[in-house]
Structures are given as C-alpha cells and as structure tokens.
Amino acid sequence: MPTLRRDDLPTRGEGGPDAERPGRVGIRTCVACRQEAGKKTLVRVVRDAEGRATIDATGRAPGRGAYLHRDAACVEIARKKRALDRALKASVSAEFWAELSL
Numbered sequence: 001m002p003t004l005r006r007d008d009l010p011t012r013g014e015g016g017p018d019a020e021r022p023g024r025v026g027i028r029t030c031v032a033c034r035q036e037a038g039k040k041t042l043v044r045v046v047r048d049a050e051g052r053a054t055i056d057a058t059g060r061a062p063g064r065g066a067y068l069h070r071d072a073a074c075v076e077i078a079r080k081k082r083a084l085d086r087a088l089k090a091s092v093s094a095e096f097w098a099e100l101s102l
C-alpha cells in the first residue's frame with residue numbers, strides 16, 4: 001500500500017478543465033435573476049400531479065423542475081414575472097409563495 005504524497009493529489013478548483021464547461025454537474029440557473037448557482041443555494045420547485053408548483057425539499061422529486069434562489073429578492077422577482085408559472089407550466093398558489101418566503 002503506497003503512501004499518498006501531497007504531490008500526487010489531483011488539483012481541483014480554480015482553472016480546472018471543467019471550470020467553464022456547460023452542463024456542469026450541480027449548477028442550475030435561477031428562474032428569477034437568471035444567474036447560475038450551485039444546487040445547494042437554490043430551492044427546487046417541481047410540478048406535482050395536480051399541476052401545482054410545490055417545493056421539492058429533497059431535490060430528487062421526478063418531473064419538471066425549476067430552480068430559484070431562496071432569497072426575498074428572487075422570490076419577489078419570480079412572483080412578479082410569474083417565472084415559475086412559465087417555467088413549470090404550473091399554477092403557483094399564494095400558499096406556495098408564503099411557504100417560500102418563510
């Protein structure tokens with residue numbers, strides 16, 4: 001069992017070969033501000049069987065999904081522009097927005 005030296009570790013992070021490639025794993029676009037962000041900073045919203053927008057807390061629910069910053073500014077933009085309604089082709093209820101604003 002050879003010991004792993006520091007020099008043998010693969011370099012990660014800045015300037016890596018994957019840094020600028022589209023379709024990067026875990027990167028999504030916020031439907032409100034259109035900025036890319038990691039999945040962890042965005043909330044996933046999916047359309048449920050009844051055609052309503054619902055928060056996907058697990059990030060794994062099947063079906064059409066959209067991502068939004070869990071941020072008062074982005075929530076407000078999405079609500080005004082009806083960005084989620086359009087992205088999901090779903091009806092977004094007042095209850096949903098209330099839940100998202102918590």
Ligand SMILES: [Zn+2]
Nearest residue numbers: 030033069074
């Ligand atoms: Zn945003």
